[in-house]
Amino acid sequence: MNEVNRNVLLEEITKAVFEELQKQQLITINDWKNKYVPISVSARHIHLEQEHVDILFGKGYQLTKYRDISQPGQYACNETVTIKGPRGMIENVRVLYPIRKQTQVEVAESDARRLGIHPPVRESGDLKGSAPITVIGPKGVVNLEEGCIIADRHIHMTPEDAKRFGVKNGQKVSVEISGPKGGIMHNVTIRVKDTYALDMHIDVDDANAFGLKGNEFGKIIP
Template identity: 60%
Template sequence: MTQTIATELTETITKLVLEELSKVGLAPSGEPLKYVPVGVSARHVHVNRAHMDILFGPGSELTKFKDISQPGQFAANEQVTLIGPKGTIEKVRILGPLRKDTQAEVSPSDARKLGVNPPVKQSGVHDGTPGITLVGPKGTVVIERGCIVAERHIHMTPAEASAFGVQNGQKVQVKIEGPRGGIMNEVMIRVRDDFALDMHIDTDDGNAFGLKTGDKVEIITE
């Protein structure tokens, strides 16, 4: 593919993305993208195959409660109890599908209740993170690391990143309107072909800025 053809293809894809998003009010047709839908994520866990067998029984499988924003991912009916040094949180939902590593994502408020001090990390990055105990109906799992406060982030496709004028790994500010609005810093851009446009924040951030799932926020790139 020549450089000219590649450029024309990128421009065509970007135009199509802009047109589709304008239909749902995310950007006026023909203008650069600014607005992103919000997804407020409550505490949850991801589990691997071995730990699923311990928690719910050998050969057990996750069953879908509902789809979530990212393609192929879902909230499961299965739930566990999280136990930390100082407290317990029950009915913590598992997100599917199963993953390579077990991980618990909690808010700072949850962490204080549990008595753990997890760092802000990108999902799947577990170096320097504390462990926690997961209790299911069939057994208990103690992970040595993998409890995190999830980094604020925005999922988007390469075409959407081009339209927004951002790139994978870039950190941006986000502007929130409303009575509790303001500027949210340190929001990571994540770009992949199979991502759906969505900003993920935890319940503490949602409460602080008066945000709920489905609200729209503005990416600031200047």
Template identity: 55%
Template structure:
């Protein structure tokens, strides 16, 4: 058992004892929340399939996680019942091509993608990508609805008494307050503290992208 696991078990034991006495511990540290719109991650092979041999994606602007960025390039997503144009590609290239949409998007496209952690694509939904030059890429799998998740450094995780892979609940305030459950914790020393939700969750809680939340439950 490592140091983080030991600290977590001590925290849980203390919390349980206090709850039995009617005392509740409330963590007040805030977690910034970002709303992630539909987007595409391409493998190097599929960059060339859509844009030509030797093509490199063009930097547009940084996004919340260090080393990640939005690209100038956009594609259309096509499903059995519809198409969504001008979908941003995010860089850098990845090992597998991944298409992330909301449930609202999926209904428009006529797709039934599963809710998955990024990179867990086996058995996910088939989808077609179309570049502005007319080139098409038909994927047998790769389309998902991304799970709610929080990026943290190991130091953040220690502070919040959580570990990589934990599921937590996060409370948000505002005009339409509420609790979002089943939020996956992702821990890596290169991450920046940030919770990512899709546009459906953002609209449901009236989150514009500059709000924050707080952990209210360690598991869901």
């Protein structure tokens, strides 16, 4: 699904949910605009630096677009790699664009157990002292001494969104989830940038624990 279609779908879902909640007198329009965020489920993936693109796929190789993801200018690539740890390996790990300054592998805790590694829960880009891992491509192999993390739960938003929600960059909030397996997710990091699109990112383990598929909304609790 491209970004335009995803945004249209989210708008339709938002409208339908809001209308039903308003009908039941459970929420006002201000509650919705100032508290609720869309949720996306982020599967295991890898961000590559250019040197590692060359090693894994061949010198001068250019990554190719598979589909848009939630953040503007970013997309999933057609290219995939295999990641390997002491106990096992996982194939078909999707490469994401754009190119990074340092290669970063993001897995869920269940993936880590399967691989036999112990990655820390970190914000994206905070890789010092993170878990080692081997990355295997069609043309070569990269052995990372550090670079594998379990991504923290986080919400992307613009400065305008942050003002509306009453939060600031780097703040930790909780998010209430409705539904049969609903509950509260704690330690959710706010990330503010003018190029971001409003979206909460969680990994597959979190999604399974709360019964989420990635088309739901959560309520921010500052």
